[in-house]
Amino acid sequence: MAVNDMNELLKHELGDLLYAEKTILKGLKKMAREVKDPEVNARLVQHHAETEGQIQNLESAFVALGYKARAQKCPGILGLMEEHDEFKEEEEPSQQMLEAFDLGSGLRVEHYEIAAYNTAIAIATAIGESECARLLKENLAQEMEMERFLRTNAGKALRKLNTQLAEA
Ligand SMILES: [Fe+2]
Numbered sequence: 500m501a502v503n504d505m506n507e508l509l510k511h512e513l514g515d516l517l518y519a520e521k522t523i524l525k526g527l528k529k530m531a532r533e534v535k536d537p538e539v540n541a542r543l544v545q546h547h548a549e550t551e552g553q554i555q556n557l558e559s560a561f562v563a564l565g566y567k568a569r570a571q572k573c574p575g576i577l578g579l580m581e582e583h584d585e586f587k588e589e590e591e592p593s594q595q596m597l598e599a600f601d602l603g604s605g606l607r608v609e610h611y612e613i614a615a616y617n618t619a620i621a622i623a624t625a626i627g628e629s630e631c632a633r634l635l636k637e638n639l640a641q642e643m644e645m646e647r648f649l650r651t652n653a654g655k656a657l658r659k660l661n662t663q664l665a666e667a
């Protein structure tokens with residue numbers, strides 16, 4: 500279907516985000532199984548629960564615009580997932596290196612989400628769809644918290660892993 504106005508553009512962005520969040524839900528489950536570090540693992544589990552709420556918010560955002568919620572294939576997020584899976588299959592990382600790699604995979608996903616939510620919020624705000632913008636901002640705040648957690652803990656967790664390797 501041709502996208503001819505801002506409402507349709509926003510609908511496209513919401514569909515892309517809905518697809519991305521549903522994909523991320525599976526990705527977070529996978530990463531939580533891989534990461535044994537208790538603090539990072541707990542945060543991944545928490546973000547998985549938050550993501551379920553984000554999917555509901557996106558569905559409500561569609562309704563606020565007068566559309567039926569519909570996911571639209573998002574090759575960007577599939578590419579990020581593929582990078583993770585390929586590294587695991589082809590490079591055969593040790594458990595510790597997989598955990599170190601996963602921090603970077605998670606950070607990439609959060610940055611992707613932050614960019615997508617900022618875009619959708621800008622469109623919703625521009626056309627005065629305030630309820631839609633409010634719901635999207637709720638999700639964005641959670642993504643920014645997760646991004647901050649992964650970024651600040653990446654250094655700490657990497658140093659810990661490096662010490663463990665040196666002692667092994
Ligand atoms: Fe998300």
Ligand SMILES: [Fe+2]
Nearest residue numbers: 609612642645
């Ligand atoms: Fe996220």
